[in-house]
Amino acid sequence: MKEEKKKAKLARWVDLNLSNEKLIKMYRDMLHIRRFEERAAQEYGKGKIGGFCHLYIGQEATGVGAISALREDDFIYTAYRDHGLALARGMESKGCMAELFGKATGVSKGIGGSMHFYDLAKGFMGGWGIVGGHPPLAAGSAFATKYQGRDSVTICFMGEASTNQGVFHETLNMAQLWKLPVIFICENNGYGMGTAISRAMAGEHLFEKAAGYEMARGAVNGMDVIEMYREMSVAINRARTEMLPTFIEARTYRYRGHSMSDPGQYRTKEEIEEYKKRDPVETFGKELIAEGILKETDLEAMDELIKQEVQEAVEFADASPQPSLDVLHNNIYA
Amino acid sequence: MAVLQIREAINQAIAEEMERDPGVFIMGEEVAQYNGAYKVTQGLWKKYGDKRVIDTPITEAGFAGIGIGAAMTGIGVRPIVEMMTWNFAILAFDQIMNHAAKARYMSSGQFKVPIVFRGPNGPAHMLGAQHSQALESMVAHVPGLIVMTPSTPYDAKGMLKAAIRDDNPVIFMESELMYGIKGEVPDEEYLIPIGKGDIKRDGSDVTIIAWTKMVAVALKAAEELQKEGINAEVIDPRTIRPLDEELILESVRKTNRCVIVEDSWPFASVGTEIAHRIHTKAFDDLDAPVEKINAADIPMPYAENLEHEAMPNAEKVITAVKKVMYR
Numbered sequence: 001m002k003e004e005k006k007k008a009k010l011a012r013w014v015d016l017n018l019s020n021e022k023l024i025k026m027y028r029d030m031l032h033i034r035r036f037e038e039r040a041a042q043e044y045g046k047g048k049i050g051g052f053c054h055l056y057i058g059q060e061a062t063g064v065g066a067i068s069a070l071r072e073d074d075f076i077y078t079a080y081r082d083h084g085l086a087l088a089r090g091m092e093s094k095g096c097m098a099e100l101f102g103k104a105t106g107v108s109k110g111i112g113g114s115m116h117f118y119d120l121a122k123g124f125m126g127g128w129g130i131v132g133g134h135p136p137l138a139a140g141s142a143f144a145t146k147y148q149g150r151d152s153v154t155i156c157f158m159g160e161a162s163t164n165q166g167v168f169h170e171t172l173n174m175a176q177l178w179k180l181p182v183i184f185i186c187e188n189n190g191y192g193m194g195t196a197i198s199r200a201m202a203g204e205h206l207f208e209k210a211a212g213y214e215m216a217r218g219a220v221n222g223m224d225v226i227e228m229y230r231e232m233s234v235a236i237n238r239a240r241t242e243m244l245p246t247f248i249e250a251r252t253y254r255y256r257g258h259s260m261s262d263p264g265q266y267r268t269k270e271e272i273e274e275y276k277k278r279d280p281v282e283t284f285g286k287e288l289i290a291e292g293i294l295k296e297t298d299l300e301a302m303d304e305l306i307k308q309e310v311q312e313a314v315e316f317a318d319a320s321p322q323p324s325l326d327v328l329h330n331n332i333y334a
Numbered sequence: 335m336a337v338l339q340i341r342e343a344i345n346q347a348i349a350e351e352m353e354r355d356p357g358v359f360i361m362g363e364e365v366a367q368y369n370g371a372y373k374v375t376q377g378l379w380k381k382y383g384d385k386r387v388i389d390t391p392i393t394e395a396g397f398a399g400i401g402i403g404a405a406m407t408g409i410g411v412r413p414i415v416e417m418m419t420w421n422f423a424i425l426a427f428d429q430i431m432n433h434a435a436k437a438r439y440m441s442s443g444q445f446k447v448p449i450v451f452r453g454p455n456g457p458a459h460m461l462g463a464q465h466s467q468a469l470e471s472m473v474a475h476v477p478g479l480i481v482m483t484p485s486t487p488y489d490a491k492g493m494l495k496a497a498i499r500d501d502n503p504v505i506f507m508e509s510e511l512m513y514g515i516k517g518e519v520p521d522e523e524y525l526i527p528i529g530k531g532d533i534k535r536d537g538s539d540v541t542i543i544a545w546t547k548m549v550a551v552a553l554k555a556a557e558e559l560q561k562e563g564i565n566a567e568v569i570d571p572r573t574i575r576p577l578d579e580e581l582i583l584e585s586v587r588k589t590n591r592c593v594i595v596e597d598s599w600p601f602a603s604v605g606t607e608i609a610h611r612i613h614t615k616a617f618d619d620l621d622a623p624v625e626k627i628n629a630a631d632i633p634m635p636y637a638e639n640l641e642h643e644a645m646p647n648a649e650k651v652i653t654a655v656k657k658v659m660y661r
Contacts, residue, residue, distance in 0.1 A: 108440060108442050111441075112442070116440040116441070118440070118441035120445060125407075126441065127440075128433070130428060133428055133432055133433060134399075134433070135399070136395070136396050136398070136400050136402070137399050137403030137406065137433060138403060139400050140401060141403045141404065142403075143400055143404045144409055144411040145409065147359070147385070148357075148410065148411065167396055167429075170395060170396025170397075171400075173393065173396070177391070331438050331441075333438070334447075334448075334500075334502050
C-alpha cells in the first residue's frame with residue numbers, strides 16, 4: 001500500500017488514543033520477545049542455559065498488550081514463563097539473558113534463574129515457580145497500594161492451569177470482597193504442561209470462574225495486541241477509579257513446548273500450524289504496514305536491530321562472570 | 335509496673351506498633367469484630383477500624399499471600415497476620431515457605447518482606463490430633479524465616495514489637511494455654527532483640543532448655559530438683575531461628591549436662607538440632623549425652639489420660655535430669 005494513499009476507514013484502534021510511536025513500540029516489544037526467546041532456545045540447546053526454560057513464543061500479544069496499558073508506578077506479577085513479560089516491562093536484554101546464563105550481571109544476579117526475574121524499581125515483581133502460588137501476592141500488592149492511598153494497579157498473569165488451584169479462588173474471593181485494584185490475566189494457552197484444558201477443567205468457559213465472585217470478567221483474543229490493550233484499558237480504568245478487580249481470559253497459544261524438555265506429543269503439528277497463521281507478531285506487523293505506519297523495510301531494519309541487540313545480550317551474558325561464591329549466604333535476611 | 339496476661343501484653347505490642355507506624359495493620363480470622371478467637375486483638379477494631387483491623391474469610395493460604403504481597407511492595411506496609419492457630423497455618427505453608435521466605439534471596443536482595451505471622455502453636459488441652467501439634471521445627475527448617483516463641487508476658491511484648499519492626503518474615507508462635515498467664519510488664523517501651531535468649535533460672539548442675547509453655551514445665555522440674563539438691567539452670571532461647579547458640583553453649587560449658595524439653599514430636603525437632611550443636615560444639619564439656627523430652631511420636635489423642643501421657647511434664651524432665659546426672 002502506498003503511504004500517500006488515503007485510507008477509506010479509520011484504524012480499529014482509533015478509539016484507544018494510541019500514538020504511532022506507541023503502536024510501533026508495541027510491535028517492537030513483541031518482536032523483541034520473539035527474537036530473544038528464539039535465541040534463548042538456541043542457547044539452551046548449546047547448554048548455556050540450565051534447568052527449566054519456559055518460552056513465551058506465541059503469547060507475545062497478551063503480555064505486550066497488557067503491559068503497554070500500564071503506568072510506571074503499577075505492579076506486575078507473573079508465573080515462571082516470565083522472560084517475555086520482563087522484556088515488555090523494559091528490562092534489558094542483557095540482564096535477562098545473563099540471568100538465564102546464571103551470571104552475576106543477571107536481573108536477579110544469577111540467583112533467580114529463568115523462572116525468577118525481578119525488577120522492583122520497574123514494578124516487575126516476578127517470576128514465581130509454584131503454579132497458582134503468586135495470585136495472592138498480586139492481590140496483596142493491590143491491597144498495599146490501596147491501603148497507602150495510591151492509585152497504582154497490579155496486574156497478575158497466570159496460566160489457565162492455575163485456575164484449578166484453591167488459592168486462585170481464595171484470591172479472587174478476597175479481591176472482589178475487599179475491592180482490590182488488581183487485574184488477573186489468565187493466559188489460556190490451552191495446555192497445563194501437557195494436559196489439554198478439556199482434560200483438566202470442568203466447564204467450558206474459563207472466565208466464568210470469576211462469576212462465582214461476581215467479578216467483572218471476559219475473554220479476549222490474546223493473539224491480538226490491540227484487543228488485549230483495549231480490554232486492559234477498561235480493566236485498568238475500573239481498578240484505578242473504582243478500586244475493582246477484573247478477570248480477563250486471554251486466549252493465546254504457545255508454539256514451543258511447556259519447557260525446553262517437552263517433546264510435545266500431546267498436540268498435533270497441524271494445530272500448531274493453524275495458530276501460526278494468526279501469529280501475533282506477523283499479523284500486527286502487516287497491519288501497521290497496511291495502515292501506513294511502517295513500511296516493510298522498516299520492519300526488516302527493526303528486526304536486524306533487535307537481532308543485533310539479542311546477539312549483544314548473548315555475548316554479554318557469555319562474557320559475564322558467574323556469581324562470586326561469597327554471595328551464597330547473602331540476602332537470606334534483610 | 336503493670337501485671338498483664340500474655341494476651342494483654344501481645345495486644346499492647348500490636349496497639350503500640352500500630353500507633354507508632356500507620357503502615358502496621360493486622361488481618362486474620364475473627365480479629366476485628368469478634369475481638370480475636372483468643373481475645374488477643376480485643377478492642378483493636380474499635381480503635382483502628384476496618385482499614386487496619388481486618389477480618390478475613392477462612393482462607394489461610396489466601397490471606398497469608400495477600401499479607402506477603404502487601405509487605406513486598408516496599409511502600410511502608412507492615413502486615414501482622416494472625417493465624418487462629420498454627421494448625422490452620424499449614425494451609426498457608428506454600429505461601430510462607432515458597433514465597434515469603436524466598437523472595438529476598440531469589441531477587442538478590444531487591445525485596446524486603448516485613449511481615450509477622452502470629453498465633454498459638456502446640457497442643458493445648460483435649461483438642462484432638464488436628465488441633466494439637468507443635469510445628470516450630472517445620473518453620474525453623476526454612477532459611478529466610480525468623481521463628482520466635484515467647485514464654486512470659488514481658489517477653490511476648492518486647493519480642494513482638496521487635497518482630498513487627500523487623501524487615502523479615504517472622505513466625506511468632508504463642509500458646510492457647512498461656513494467654514491467661516500473668517507477669518510484670520514495664521510501663522515504658524522496650525524491645526527484646528531477635529535472637530536473644532534468656533536465662534529463666536540460674537543454676538550450676540544441669541541445663542534445661544525449653545521455650546513457650548515448656549518453660550513452666552522446666553521451672554517446675556527445677557524447683558523439685560532443688561529439693562534434692564540439684565541446681566538446674568533453665569535457658570529459654572526465645573528465638574528459635576536465629577538461635578542464641580552462645581547462651582546455650584555457655585550454660586552447658588558451666589553445667590556439663592543438658593536436657594531439652596519440647597512439646598513437638600521428637601523426629602527432626604528443634605531439640606534435635608540444639609542437641610546436635612551441643613554435641614559437636616561442646617563435646618569436651620559434656621559429662622553425659624544430651625537428653626530430649628518430647629511429646630509422644632503420635633497424632634495427639636483426645637482422651638485426657640492419653641493426652642497427659644503423651645505430653646512432657648515435670649516428672650519426665652526430672653527423670654531425664656537424673657539420667658544425665660547418673661543419679
